[in-house]
Amino acid sequence: MDMNQYLSMFIDESNDHLQSLNENMLQLESSPDDLSIVQVIFRSAHTLKGMAATMGFEDLASLTHQMENVLDLVRNEKLKMQDFIFDTLFKSLDALESMVQDIVQGGEGKADVSSIVASLQAIVRGEVPGASTETAAASSKQAADSPVNPGIELDEFQYSVLDQSISEGHKVLYIQVKLREDCQLKAARAYMVFELLERSGEIVKTYPDVQDIEQGEFDQMFSLYFITQRDAAELEAQILNISEIDTVNVADLDHESLHQMVQQSTATAETVQKEAESPSVQPAAFSETDAKETASSKTALKNTGSGTPSRTIRVDIERLDTLMNLFSELLIDRVRLEQLAEDAKNQELTDTVEHMSRVSSDLQNIVLKLRMVPVDTVFNRFPRMVRDLAKSLDKKIDLIITGAETELDRTVIDEIGDPLVHLLRNSVDHGIEPVEDRVAAGKSDTGKVHLRAFHSGNHVFIEIEDDGRxxxxxxxxxxxxxKGVVTEEQAASMSDEEAHQLLFAPGFSTAEKISDVSGRGVGLDVVKSKIVSLGGNVTIHSTPGKGTNFSVQLPLTLSIIAAMLIKMGSEKYAIPLTSIMETGIIKKSQIRTVHGIRMIPFREAHIPIISLSRVFDVPDFDDLTEEETEIVVIRKGDRLAALAIDDFIGQNEIVIKNLGKYLPVIQGVSGATILGDGQVALIIDPNAFFK
Structure with missing residues (x-):
């Protein structure tokens, strides 16, 4: 099997399982007696172990196996979850994530996890700080009383083959193989046993099924019926020579013993079936928790009206990018065709182009939706992070997430994670007070941090709000x-909002010393730079003693946007509609100069007016010479400014194109687009005009 073919699938599914493990571990920490959560965690760990073993990542499979041992004790009610166990399991998850990341980067997923393994093994032995001797005894008993596979149930044909083989002088052996507890590649060891046996005989039936054994979906033991001419003791010795085999039991059967084994296994199967069908009795191997989960599954299928699972596929990100690029070219051609049809005055051509426009608009919506990803893909890593921060800072914190289903363009999602990490760490460290300070202030000892996302117009807002100091x-x-960031004169005239914005100044911090979780301001300049580069904005609202709110405004998509096309002499530009507040005409007599800055009256206030012809050095237009000038009022948060332009062309949907690596950074320009007539229009970045 070509493992490289499945590596991408392994990485994706491993990340999904690790995220699920983290989320369910946090849920279990809140409800440590809920065994249904333990069952879910155990299954995820078991699946991850099997995948890792199949792919040959032995360290990853081994560590997950040690976690399984602990979870098995818990789900069988032989071990109570405690803080030490939670901390050890979370450390194990961190190590597993590091291993997967190493695999992503081309490594073999190896890591030194000996200390974590030792802690997990100590838990299994009952050596948990504060654990009772009863727990330790229960753990030891479970290790000693490993479950034995039930007898193999044979159908009539299989029984006939075995019985006839005995009559013809062949040996029929019942072989039971137990692997060592620390066996890392169960499927591989079982395969070696099968290969050895098949060289000298025929395997008739196995327990579990061959498919399950090949995928590692069994405990440490498997059994089989085998027809051969070889000596039983000789085969037993050869199997024991295989690495990581613990014990081998080989029974040489005659007609009577074969008949007794088949009867016994059939009776066992019938008993289990009757107990499973009984409404009042559950078989020992079928816990109450499993019953609830099965009932829930049946109810879910009944409610949906179908047992068919959701039909989804994984699509490589590069394919989505290629699809978007191709559609972008189609959109440019559509605009060109619309212009040609208008010029040609041909009704049939106009009708056809209008139909194509409607179809391409629907296609555009689908393509954009394909790129939209729920912010949950970013949010889901934060509960674990906040939990660890709270423990390290000795604080009690509830992270409340709302609006996780809100969708953003994948390009934005990829970039927004780190800025949100900075803002959350800031709120947890400096927003939420220590427990004693909160109690002294008459607050609950548990601080609350709200992480919420919601749509508003063509933007998505993400807010991080705490009820801290x-x-x-x-x-x-x-x-x-x-630090010389402002002068005393400037500081005296600053509003609270302007003072809060100082937190985003480069290198600014209120921390007396830099630590792992630093003071207000550390890293916030990077946060703002990243958000602004995405076409967004971040604002702060805070009330001393009540809390702080960081509000991040982001565009829905960065690929196709609605824009106002404007004219400056012979040149054309595009301004994103999301930044435009309104348009209008200003007379030259209304322009005033204040401290060297041109200002115009606007809604009982004055705002600066900027000459785009001067900024971009347009050769054939100068707004300063015009008696009347058309303006576009743009905004960035609460701040306003006016751009003086030549004329309006109209509103249109444009495709954002990068300027490439060959052009230097152009102040005030965020990209370019191709218009219907084939001309290139620069896309104006309104954020660049606010100082």
Whole structure:
């Protein structure tokens, strides 16, 4: 089997299982007695172990196996979950994530996890801090009383083959093989046993089924019926020579003993079936929890009206990017055709182009939706992070997530994770007070951090709000003065909102010393730079003693946007509609100069007016010479400015194209687009005009 063919699938599914393990472990930590959660965790760990073993990642499979041993004790109610066990299992998950990341980067997924393995093994032995001797005894008993596979149930044909073989002088052996507890590649060891046996005989029936054994889906033991001419003791010795084999039991059967074994296995199967069908009795191997899960599954299938699973496929990101690029070219051609049809005045051509426009609009919606990803893909890693931060800071914190189903363009999703990490760490460390301070202030000892996402117009807002101490204006101003970020005159005239924005100044921090979880301001300049580069904005609202709210505004998509096309002499530009507040005409007599800056009246206030012809050095237009000038009022958060332009062309959907690596960074330009007439129009970045 070509493992490289399945590597991508292994990585994707491993990440899914690790995320599920983290989420369910957090849920179990809140409800440590809920065995149904333990069952889910155990199954995820078991599947991950089987996948890793199949792919040959032995360290990963071995560590997951050690986790399984602990979870098995818990689900069988022989071990109670405690803080030490949770911490050890979370460390194990961190190690597994590191191994998977190593595999992603081309490594073999190896890591030194000896200390974690030792801790897990100590838990299995009952050596948990604070564990009772009863727990330890139960753990030891389970290790000693390993379950034995039930007898193999044969059909009439299989029984006839075995019985006839005995009559013809062949040996019929019943072989039971137990692997060592630390066996890392169960499927591989079972395969070696099968290969050895098949060289000298025929395997008639196995338990579990061959498919399950090949995939590692069995405990440490498997059994089989085997027809051969070889000596039983000789075969037993050869099997024991295979690595990681613990014990081998070989029974040489005659007609009577074969008949007795078949009767016994049939009776066992019938008993289990009757107990399973009984509403009042559950078989020992079928726990109450499993019954609830099975009932839930049946109810779910009944409610949906079908047992058919959701039909989804994994699509490589590069294919989606290629699809978007191809559609972008189609959109450019569509605009060109619309213009040609208008010029040609041909009704049939116009009708055809209009139909094509409607179809391509539907296609555009589908393509954009394909690129939309729920922010849950970013949010789902934060509960674990907040949990670890709270423990390290000795705080009690509830992270409340709402709107995780809100969708964003994949390009934005890929970039927004790190900025949100910075903001959350800031809220947990400096927003939420220590327990004693909260109690002294009359608050609950448990701080609350709300992480919410929601749509508003063509934007998505992500807010991080805490009920902590809030931002103290005086602390910010004092730190800013000490670092020379502002002058005393500037500081005195600053509003609270402007003071809060100082947190985003490069190198600004209120921390007395830099630590792993640093002071307000550490890393926030990077946060703002990243969000602004995505066409977004971040604002802060804070009330001392009540809490702080970081609000991040992001565009829905970065690929195709609605824009206002404008004209500057012979050149054309595009301004994103999301940044436009309104348009209008201003007379030259209304322009005032204040401290060297041109200002115009706007809604009982004055805002700066910027000459685009001067900024971009347009050779055949200068708004300063015009008696009347058309303007576009743009906004960035609460700040407004006006751009002086030549004329409006109209609103259109445009495809954003990168300027490439060969052009230098152009101030005020975020990209380019191709218009219907084939001309290239620069896309104006309104954020660049706010200082």
């Amino acid at each position: 809030g931002i103290i204006r005086e602390n910010i101003i004092q730190s800013a003065l000490q």
